[in-house]
Structures are given as C-alpha cells and as structure tokens.
Amino acid sequence: MRGARPLRVALTGKVLSRNVGGNTTYTERLYHHLADVGVTADVLLPPGDGRSGVARALAYAAAEGVVWPRTVDDRHADLLHYPGDTGALVRARVPVVATVHGVPSVRVPGLRRAVWERTWRLRVARLTEVAAAVITVSANSAREIGREFGVPEERLHVVPHGIDTGRFHPDRRADAPLLAPLRLPERFVLHLGNLDPRKNIPALVEAVGRPEISRLGVRLVVAGGPFRGSEPIERLLAVTPHVRYLGQVPAELVAPLMRAASVFALPSSHEGFGLPVVEAMACGTPVVTSDRGALPEVTGGAAHVVTDLGPASIAAALREVLTDDGLTARLRARGEANARRYAWTECARRHLEIFSGLVSGSAT
Structure with missing residues (x-):
C-alpha cells in the first residue's frame, strides 16, 4: 500500500521539450497544478530528444512504445502517463494513463501526411488497448475514441482543459x-x-x-x-x-x-x-x-x-x-x-482522482 506517500508519475516529455500547441499547454498547466497538490512528475526524455525530424520521432517511438513500459516500475513511479495521444505499444509494469485529444475523421491529402496519420492511428489504437485509463478533453472526442478504437466507457474519462486566468483576461493595460x-x-x-x-x-x-x-x-x-x-x-x-x-x-x-x-x-x-x-x-x-x-x-x-x-x-x-x-x-x-466554465484546478483535481483510483486499485 502507498500510505501517505505523494503520488509519483512518470511522464513522457515529448510535448514538453518541444512546443506543439495545445498538447504542450495542457501538459504544462496540468502538472503545474498537480504539483500544488503534492503530485511529483519524473519527466522522461530519450537520448534522441535533442535531435530533429525522423530521428527524434523514432527515438520517442522506441522509448515510449517499449523501453519505458518495460523499465518503469513501482520503485520509480506509481503510474506512467502519455499526455500526447501516442505511447506504449506493450503492457507496462505500472498502470498506464493515455490522454488522447481527439480523432479527426477528415483526412488531409498528401502522401507524407497520409503515412503519418495511418501510423498515428495504429499507435493510438495500441495505446488505448494497453492503458488502464484513457482521458480525453470533450464529450465529442470521447465519442470519436469510442467509435474508432472501441474503448469501453468505464476506461474513458472526459476532463476538459482549463484557462490560465493569470494570463488570459481582458485587461490590456500592460500589453x-x-x-x-x-x-x-x-x-x-x-x-x-x-x-x-x-x-x-x-x-x-x-x-x-x-x-x-x-x-x-x-x-x-x-x-x-x-x-x-x-x-x-x-x-x-x-x-x-x-x-x-x-x-x-x-x-x-x-x-x-x-x-x-x-x-x-x-x-x-x-x-x-x-x-x-x-x-x-x-x-x-x-x-x-x-x-x-x-x-x-x-x-x-x-x-x-x-x-x-x-x-x-x-x-x-x-x-x-x-x-x-x-x-x-x-x-x-x-x-x-x-x-469561466474552464479551470485548470478542476482539470488537475479530476486527473488526481483518476490517477489515485488506478494506483489504489493496483495496490490492493
């Protein structure tokens, strides 16, 4: 049993070491607020993180897909979180949480894009299969994920994003x-x-x-x-x-x-x-x-x-x-x-609820 020890998350750093828009904002703000309630995050970076293009993508595919699921255990973390749609290809030694932001139904033309989208879907399908919980950001995305990948409702959780009200407000006097x-x-x-x-x-x-x-x-x-x-x-x-x-x-x-x-x-x-x-x-x-x-x-x-x-x-x-x-x-x-409907504190509270339920369940 974990007792009173703070919850520890092994977190893939793919969307943290490179800004990719909304996925980066989500991960940064979520873990900022989770830290306020005692959650610690060990950000995982593969040796190829400093590279670019295909080399970086392959480094993350190998580390996220196989290496980290097989090496991260309860001595290091209570769970493994993939916040950017793709991740584990094999079952892990600790519970896996996947955040999948949505599944577009409209294909974008172009061979390079088509290959990327097909590969992305295959990777998301496998991650949602091995994950103990799949978090998504809207009811619409939950329907897409359920329809595309067959994720049962009991493993699928809708947790909307929040707004950083310290930055996003109407007061423009300092702009x-x-x-x-x-x-x-x-x-x-x-x-x-x-x-x-x-x-x-x-x-x-x-x-x-x-x-x-x-x-x-x-x-x-x-x-x-x-x-x-x-x-x-x-x-x-x-x-x-x-x-x-x-x-x-x-x-x-x-x-x-x-x-x-x-x-x-x-x-x-x-x-x-x-x-x-x-x-x-x-x-x-x-x-x-x-x-x-x-x-x-x-x-x-x-x-x-x-x-x-x-x-x-x-x-x-x-x-x-x-x-x-x-x-x-x-x-x-x-x-x-x-x-005003969207708050990062509420987003973090819901994540902590899901994380804690998985960890307590795996410890019993």
Whole structure:
C-alpha cells in the first residue's frame, strides 16, 4: 500500500521539450497544478530528444512504445502517463494513463501526411488497448475514441482543459510595450495555433483578402509553428500581402495578441477541444469558428459559428462581427462567461482522482 506517500508519475516529455500547441499547454498547466497538490512528475526524455525530424520521432517511438513500459516500475513511479495521444505499444509494469485529444475523421491529402496519420492511428489504437485509463478533453472526442478504437466507457474519462486566468483576461493595460516591436496592423483578424492543414488557414487567408474585408482596412495575423504537411501553408503566408506571419510566438505574447485582435478566427475542420478559442474568449475577444469536432460543445453558443468552411462564408461571418458593434459586444460578454466554465484546478483535481483510483486499485 502507498500510505501517505505523494503520488509519483512518470511522464513522457515529448510535448514538453518541444512546443506543439495545445498538447504542450495542457501538459504544462496540468502538472503545474498537480504539483500544488503534492503530485511529483519524473519527466522522461530519450537520448534522441535533442535531435530533429525522423530521428527524434523514432527515438520517442522506441522509448515510449517499449523501453519505458518495460523499465518503469513501482520503485520509480506509481503510474506512467502519455499526455500526447501516442505511447506504449506493450503492457507496462505500472498502470498506464493515455490522454488522447481527439480523432479527426477528415483526412488531409498528401502522401507524407497520409503515412503519418495511418501510423498515428495504429499507435493510438495500441495505446488505448494497453492503458488502464484513457482521458480525453470533450464529450465529442470521447465519442470519436469510442467509435474508432472501441474503448469501453468505464476506461474513458472526459476532463476538459482549463484557462490560465493569470494570463488570459481582458485587461490590456500592460500589453502595449510587449506588442510594439511587432508593428501590428491597427485592426486585424488573429489566427493562433500550429499550421495543421485541418485549421483551414488557406480559406481564412482568402476570406480576409476578399473585398468585403479588405475595404474595412483589416489584415490577417497568423501566429504558430509548422506542422506535418504545412509547407504549402507556410509558402502561402510568406507571399500574401495582407497577411503577417509571426511564426511561433513566445508564451508571453499569446494573450496580448488575443486582446489586440478585432476577431479571433479558427474555422477548423476538426478540433478535439480548441483551447485557443476559449483563451480568446477569456481575453474579451469575439470568436469566429466552425461547427466541427468539439468546437460547438466547447464554445457553448458564445462564438459566431460558420457551417460552410469556404472563404465566402468565413468572410461573411468576419464582416458581421467587424461591422456590428452590438454583435461584437454580445460575443464578448458571452465569451467571457463561457471561459469561466474552464479551470485548470478542476482539470488537475479530476486527473488526481483518476490517477489515485488506478494506483489504489493496483495496490490492493
């Protein structure tokens, strides 16, 4: 029996040593709050963590898939947590927890992307098979995981993300010095997130370039790092005159950018959760998004939703928000109220409940 000893987690560091967007935010904030309640995390890094591309991916596949499940035991940790969708390929010596953020049903064209997606699905399928508990971030994602991988309800847990209210709030008084070096347009639509083709960025670029938006003097600002299959998107952002591509920005600029934007746009074809839309809402910024994946569930009626992901429909929604002060005010008020539903302290409490149940069960 564990007695009063603090719970110890062996945590794969794949999404911590490289920022990959929402998965990184989730892991960082979760373990920050778990530390406050006495949970200790041993971050596991393979020898190839410092490499890039295929070499790093193979190093993690081997370590996460086989090495750590066979070497981590109750002398080192009470459980093994994979927070970024993939992980163990064999059964482990301690209970395994898998966090799977969602399972997109829409395939992205391209051979490289197709190979990656097929491999990803096979790895997720095996991880969900060997995991004692599968955590996901929305009811929509839970349905996707159950349908795709046959995970029974008793092993599947829905735990929504939280909001860091110390960063994401409407008060912009300290933002100007941080944003000044960026020389941002006076009015702009912001898209923030990695350049995953599912984010539908080319359609957003075309939408903001349409006459009904350009005549308003509004530009598009995109912040986020590359992703598999994003090379055409990167080229598009680099050559389009009405776009400012900032690349991946430091964490301290994320909330100020959201507060400075006239609209935050995420017309994605799939999201397991869509944390940036809730963060933008917490900043008091109106949101235009899609009705795909978990976005309707997470935005809770507080966003302007497009059902057609083509440029004309996105432009029409953006124009409504940019020209209708009453709609903008309503979206801001509803968005701030919706964002208050999400707290990292509650997310951490639910994880601790799941972790403790597994550990006490394995100890009896």
